[in-house]
Amino acid sequence: MINVSKLKEGIVIDHIRAGHGYKIFQQLGLDRLDDVVVLMRNVDSEKMGKKDLIKIESNLDLNLEVLGLIDPHVTINYVKNGERVNKVSLTPPQTVTGILTCKNPRCITNHERITDVKFHLVDAHTNQYACEYCDVRTRL
């Protein structure tokens, strides 16, 4: 069992579905942070069996839209002086712009430079989004 000390100041991203931690780590650009960041994978969880967990020793402004896209079931705990001061639960955003790209090779968005393509949530269960131009479903 690996022990990681309790966070005094920062953010804990908890209840990440096992296997999704690295994706979140990458998408949030945590590898570019100078602060201490710990990614724990396959941690035992009563609720989930196995889960991933990220601890960040920094009060950075998290992109909740990206988090909601990857895994809307995570919880975010903000820690101050060793105590949790705020807990945020996520819901998948109804519409996202600038994060997803359409996977349909026949979609015009892959042939013209369109920077503000909207994707609308079509299935909250599977976290799937539809391209506003071609309706093809995609997910992060």
Add this chain to the structure above:
Amino acid sequence: MLKDKSLIAPSDFTLEEIEELLRLAERIIQKPERYADACRGKLMASLFYEPSTRTKFSFDAAMLRLGGNTLGFSDPNTSSAAKGETIADSARTIGKYADLIVVRHPKEGTAKLMSRYAGVPVINAGDGGHHHPTQTMTDLLTIRHYKGNFNGLTVGVCGDLKFGRTIHSLVTCLARYENVRFRFISPEELTMPAFVKEELNAKGISYTETTDLEGSIHELDVLYMSRVQRERFISEEEYLRLKDYFILTAEKMQLAKADMIVMHPLPRINEIATEVDSDPRAAYFEQVRYGMFVRMALIMKLLGAQEPA
């Protein structure tokens, strides 16, 4: 009010707006000459980035019969697209000349993109395998013209249900009306895709799936035939095996109701034997005519043209 709207997907119009459109189309059918000057002085740009003589003729004929004029191209190599102009810039430019843009393009979503920049109404005349809403409006007008309304109809769709864009649009559009039932008739390899069936399931709409045209034809009010498209198949062998899976013949028509209608988006290949053409229930060539009338109605509505007194 449909004035200044664009038509990109059939779902862009409410049922009330579709009704408004179909009613005008029916008035035009009654007396087309009355509308000969309805769009006098108006200009329609028809931009065909891929060839489609049939659809282009239908739109051009519709505008000309309304007294308007058309300009455009049917070969993208003759347009500024060949010089690398973006769709957005083409839309901005052409929107300065024309009062209305009709566009067909092989890439999905192009018509929607044009509608964002054109500043004038845009009609999607087909964007790849995505939408072809005026075909759907044509089909609705045809069914309503023959059947009076959509309520209680049993609609059979037969052939390539997997890749048939017009069929997906028609089924999902008819599903917005009450009490329409569907019979999906196709080879097992070309069944209706899950996204269409999911939509029907969510609305509690009744449908059955079968490979047996002869066994189902007797219960149908409308039989919508479609061709198996060669370009959808990687294997020529597979295409050849499936292309003649269903052939509607005079013999099969004997099993159908006396007032069933047969529709087809055309062109047909082998799926309807030519002997069926003389059957009064064969509606597919009339469907072409209704396509022009519904496009006349659509052009008038989007331009806000006054109905002649």
